[in-house]
Amino acid sequence: MMSARAVGLGPALRKAAFSQNIVRNQVALRTILAKRTIQTQSVSPAAGEEILNSQRLKRPSSPHFTIYQPQITWIGSIVNRVTGGALSALLYGFSIAYLIAPGTFDSTHVVEFVAGLPDYVKYSGKTILALPFAFHSWNGLRHLSWDMGKFLSLKGAYGSAYAVMGATVVTTAALVMM
Amino acid sequence: MSSSILLRSAFKSAASKNALRSALQVRHATSSTAQYVPGGPIYKGTVNDPTTFPPSSKVHGSYHWAFERLLSASLIPLTGAAFVTSGTAYPILDGILGVSLVMHSHIGFDSMIVDYLHARKFPILGPIATWTLRTATVATLVGIYEFNTNDIGLTELITKVWTA
Numbered sequence: 001m002m003s004a005r006a007v008g009l010g011p012a013l014r015k016a017a018f019s020q021n022i023v024r025n026q027v028a029l030r031t032i033l034a035k036r037t038i039q040t041q042s043v044s045p046a047a048g049e050e051i052l053n054s055q056r057l058k059r060p061s062s063p064h065f066t067i068y069q070p071q072i073t074w075i076g077s078i079v080n081r082v083t084g085g086a087l088s089a090l091l092y093g094f095s096i097a098y099l100i101a102p103g104t105f106d107s108t109h110v111v112e113f114v115a116g117l118p119d120y121v122k123y124s125g126k127t128i129l130a131l132p133f134a135f136h137s138w139n140g141l142r143h144l145s146w147d148m149g150k151f152l153s154l155k156g157a158y159g160s161a162y163a164v165m166g167a168t169v170v171t172t173a174a175l176v177m178m
Numbered sequence: 179m180s181s182s183i184l185l186r187s188a189f190k191s192a193a194s195k196n197a198l199r200s201a202l203q204v205r206h207a208t209s210s211t212a213q214y215v216p217g218g219p220i221y222k223g224t225v226n227d228p229t230t231f232p233p234s235s236k237v238h239g240s241y242h243w244a245f246e247r248l249l250s251a252s253l254i255p256l257t258g259a260a261f262v263t264s265g266t267a268y269p270i271l272d273g274i275l276g277v278s279l280v281m282h283s284h285i286g287f288d289s290m291i292v293d294y295l296h297a298r299k300f301p302i303l304g305p306i307a308t309w310t311l312r313t314a315t316v317a318t319l320v321g322i323y324e325f326n327t328n329d330i331g332l333t334e335l336i337t338k339v340w341t342a
Contacts, residue, residue, distance in 0.1 A: 049224070056219035085290065088283030092318045095280075098329075099321030107330045107338065115342040126340070137257065140250060147247055178340060 072161045080139045083132035090129075123176060130175035131168065138164040138171070218299075249282055265333030272331035276322040284315045 043051070098105040114122070142160045145151055151160045214220050221227070256275055265272040288311060297304035326332060 053220045059219055084286050088286055091283060092314055095318040095321035098325050099317055107335050111338045111342050114339050144251055
């Protein structure tokens, strides 16, 4: 190699190595090999559809939550559903409990029970109730403003999301202190 | 008017042809090893067949959507009113809240069932969930009515529990 470069043959050799002829020969070689190893077979449309269907059954579900990037847009959406569902479950649970056992779940008993709880349970319980209520209320306003055609841009969605988060923190703190 | 009837009848005959074709194809597909899962990745018929239209209903669509927004928006002044007044002094507020909050919750739960447990994908569990929700909603409405009439009412209860 050193000698080839010394006598100035380097470029010529390189040119020969990457010349069009050789490339063409390699492609020709590959197609000959492919003809030998890969065989195609023609199948009926029904059999083809069956192959396709067995492939379709192996497809992963979408969206792929373990690899999907957490973003404020979709996290805010699912948190809105979870908080609303939790508050509604409480409303349903209490109302049905009162319907079944009005003697146990009347206001006197409920208030007595809550009054007897230690302070840290009261404050954490208030936080657990106030946080979803505050978020769902503010985010509900965000949804209604979207329905009126406002904040529909990506910037608007992010800005309103941060506004809702800030308002949620302040409201939760205020409600817990009440 | 007449043109729309014409269009509809043309559509109907086309739809019945498609139904016949897909019925034949479904019979053919059952002989294959790949099984059709409701809502799964395997098409009914072939890729060239159009999807069937859901039956039209007057309670779905824009009226339903507008009603949901109206309900959500009306909860804003109702919640505000519940904060500044007492439910005992204004029992009508408890009554309206007892109905509107339950309706809002019912719509929310129902959308979850439609999204996660649709009858198309869950032919047994889906309808069970829908009817369980309907039963629970009726029970909740009765329970909250009982509480509002025989006890102190919803807003008064929240106030008392919060300051207990």
